[in-house]
Amino acid sequence: MLELPADEALIAGEWRRGAGPPVDTVDPATGRTLTTVHSVSAEETHEAAERAAEAAAEPVWRELRPHLRARLLHRIAELIEHDADRLADLQTADTGKSRTETGALVSSAAGTFRYTAAALETAEDAVTPSRGPYVTLSLHEPIGVVGAITPWNSPVASDAQKLAPALAAGNAVLLKPAEWTPLVALALGRLVHRALEEAALPAGLLSVLPGPGSVVGEAIVGHPRVGKVAFTGGTATGRRIGRVAAEKVMPVSLELGGKSPTIVFEDADLERALAGVMFGIFSSSGQSCVAGSRLFVARSRYEEFTDELVARTRDLRVGPGTDPDTQVAPLVHHRHRDAVAAHVERARAEGARVRCGGRAPEGERWRDGAYYLPTVLDGLPHSAAVCQEEIFGPVLVALPFDDEDDLVAQANDSVYGLACGIWTADHRTAWRVARRIEAGTVWINTYKQFSVSTPFGGMKDSGLGREKGREAIRGYQRQKSLYWSTDDHPLPWAG
Numbered sequence: 032m033l034e035l036p037a038d039e040a041l042i043a044g045e046w047r048r049g050a051g052p053p054v055d056t057v058d059p060a061t062g063r064t065l066t067t068v069h070s071v072s073a074e075e076t077h078e079a080a081e082r083a084a085e086a087a088a089e090p091v092w093r094e095l096r097p098h099l100r101a102r103l104l105h106r107i108a109e110l111i112e113h114d115a116d117r118l119a120d121l122q123t124a125d126t127g128k129s130r131t132e133t134g135a136l137v138s139s140a141a142g143t144f145r146y147t148a149a150a151l152e153t154a155e156d157a158v159t160p161s162r163g164p165y166v167t168l169s170l171h172e173p174i175g176v177v178g179a180i181t182p183w184n185s186p187v188a189s190d191a192q193k194l195a196p197a198l199a200a201g202n203a204v205l206l207k208p209a210e211w212t213p214l215v216a217l218a219l220g221r222l223v224h225r226a227l228e229e230a231a232l233p234a235g236l237l238s239v240l241p242g243p244g245s246v247v248g249e250a251i252v253g254h255p256r257v258g259k260v261a262f263t264g265g266t267a268t269g270r271r272i273g274r275v276a277a278e279k280v281m282p283v284s285l286e287l288g289g290k291s292p293t294i295v296f297e298d299a300d301l302e303r304a305l306a307g308v309m310f311g312i313f314s315s316s317g318q319s320c321v322a323g324s325r326l327f328v329a330r331s332r333y334e335e336f337t338d339e340l341v342a343r344t345r346d347l348r349v350g351p352g353t354d355p356d357t358q359v360a361p362l363v364h365h366r367h368r369d370a371v372a373a374h375v376e377r378a379r380a381e382g383a384r385v386r387c388g389g390r391a392p393e394g395e396r397w398r399d400g401a402y403y404l405p406t407v408l409d410g411l412p413h414s415a416a417v418c419q420e421e422i423f424g425p426v427l428v429a430l431p432f433d434d435e436d437d438l439v440a441q442a443n444d445s446v447y448g449l450a451c452g453i454w455t456a457d458h459r460t461a462w463r464v465a466r467r468i469e470a471g472t473v474w475i476n477t478y479k480q481f482s483v484s485t486p487f488g489g490m491k492d493s494g495l496g497r498e499k500g501r502e503a504i505r506g507y508q509r510q511k512s513l514y515w516s517t518d519d520h521p522l523p524w525a526g
C-alpha cells in the first residue's frame with residue numbers, strides 16, 4: 032500500500048497546508064489522482080525566506096563545525112536509506128518512472144549526502160603566499176539563503192544534488208519541487224526536518240514549497256533574502272531566472288535542457304552500441320536531460336545499424352513503472368505525452384520517415400495511461416525542428432555522417448551542449464572527437480553512467496555552473512580574504 036504524504040508543506044519550519052490553490056498529482060500509469068497538494072502562496076514563500084535567513088544566522092548553525100554538519104548529512108543519508116523503498120514507490124507513482132530507476136535515484140540521493148559529508152570534512156581553506164609581514168587567508172563562508180528549484184523528471188536525485196552541498200556549505204534552503212511531482216520532495220523534507228530536530232538545529236533551515244513556478248518559483252528567485260538560486264529545468268525558465276539573478280547580482284547555477292548526440296563510428300562494436308544507444312534515449316522514456324536523442328551513424332553502416340535498432344526498439348517492453356519487466360514506462364503527465372506526440376506529428380508533416388513508434392500504444396490496457404511508444408525517425412536534414420528542439424520523450428532522430436568533420440559540424444550545430452556518446456574501437460578517434468564536441472559530459476563506449484564525484488553541467492544553452500564533485504560545496508559559498516598583520520612594522524602614513 033502506497034504511503035502518501037499529508038497535504039502539508041514545510042513552511043518556515045512548520046508543517047501546514049499551503050494557502051494557495053490545490054493541485055492534483057496524478058499517477059501517469061493510470062490517470063488516477065493520487066492525492067491533492069495545496070500550493071503555498073507568495074506570502075508564505077516570503078515568510079519561509081525570512082525565517083530561513085534567521086535560521087542561517089543562528090550561531091548554533093552558523094558556527095557548527097564541519098564534522099558536525101557532516102554528521103547531519105550522514106544522518107539524512109541514513110534516513111533516506113531506511114525509507115528507500117517507500118521513497119522509490121512514491122516517486123514511481125508520482126512520475127511514472129520504472130521502479131528499478133526510482134530505486135537507483137533514491138540510492139543516488141543517499142550517496143550524494145554521504146559523498147558531500149566526506150567532501151565537507153576534507154574541504155580546506157587556504158593560507159596564501161604572503162607579500163608582507165602578514166598572514167593571508169582565503170576563506171569560504173555560507174551565502175545565507177539558497178533557493179533550489181527542481182523539475183519533475185528525477186526529483187529525489189536533483190533535490191539531493193542541491194540540498195546536500197547547500198546545507199554542507201552552511202546555508203538555509205528553500206526547495207521548490209515541480210508542480211506535477213511534489214510528493215517525493217515533501218517526503219524528503221520530512222526526513223531532513225527530523226534530522227534537524229534530532230540535532231537541535233533550527234527547523235527553518237529547510238522549507239519545502241510546492242506550487243506553480245510562476246508564483247512560488249518567482250517569489251523565491253526575486254526574494255531579497257535569497258542569495259543564490261540553483262535551478263534545474265528548461266532553458267526558457269533558466270534564462271528567465273538568469274535575468275532576475277543579473278538584476279540582483281546574485282549567483283545562479285543552471286542545469287538546463289539538451290539534444291545530445293550519440294555517435295556510432297564504422298569500427299564500433301555494434302552490439303554494445305545498439306544497447307547503449309537504446310538505453311541512452313529510451314530509458315526514463317527519454318525524459319532525461321542527457322537523453323541521447325540525436326543518433327549519428329557512419330554512412331557505411333547506417334542502414335544496417337538503424338534496421339537492427341528499429342527491430343530491437345519494437346521489442347522494448349512498454350508498461351507501468353511498477354512492473355519489474357518494464358523498460359519504457361509512461362511519460363510523466365498526459366499533457367507532456369501530448370506535447371511529445373505533437374513534435375512527432377510535426378516531423379511527420381515535414382517528411383520524416385517514422386521507422387517505428389510514432390503513436391501511443393493502442394488497446395484497453397493503455398487507454399488511461401500517459402504512454403507513448405519508443406520512436407525512431409529519420410529522413411530529415413539536421414536543420415529540421417526535430418533535430419534541433421528538445422523533445423524530452425522517447426523519440427530518437429537518426430542521421431548519417433560522411434566523415435569526422437561532417438560529424439562534428441552536425442553534432443555541434445545545436446544550441447545545446449549537455450552530453451555526447453561516442454562508440455568506436457579506435458582510442459584516437461574517441462579522444463579527438465571527445466575534445467571537439469561541445470558537451471559538458473562525453474561518454475566513450477558507454478552512456479548515462481554517473482558518479483557523484485564527477486562534475487556535471489552543460490555548455491551553451493544547456494547551462495551554467497557544475498553540480499557534483501568536491502567543488503559543489505564551493506558553489507554555495509562566498510569567498511573572503513583575510514590579511515592579518517604579524518608584527519609591528521610601520522604602516523604607510525604612520526608617524
Ligand code: NAP
Nearest residue numbers: 181182208209210243244248249264265268286287288320
Ligand atoms: P521547467 O518548466 O523549466 O520547470 C522546472 C522547475 O522550474 C519547476 O519546478 C517549475 O515549476 C519551475 N519554474 C517554472 N517557471 C518558473 C519561474 N518563472 N521561476 C522560477 N521557477 C519556475 O522544466 P520542466 O519541464 O519541469 O523540466 C524539464 C526540463 O528540465 C527539460 O528541459 C530538461 O532537459 C531539464 N532538465 C535538465 C537537467 C540538467 O541537469 N541539465 C536535469 C533534468 C531536467 P512548475 O513545475 O510549477 O512549473
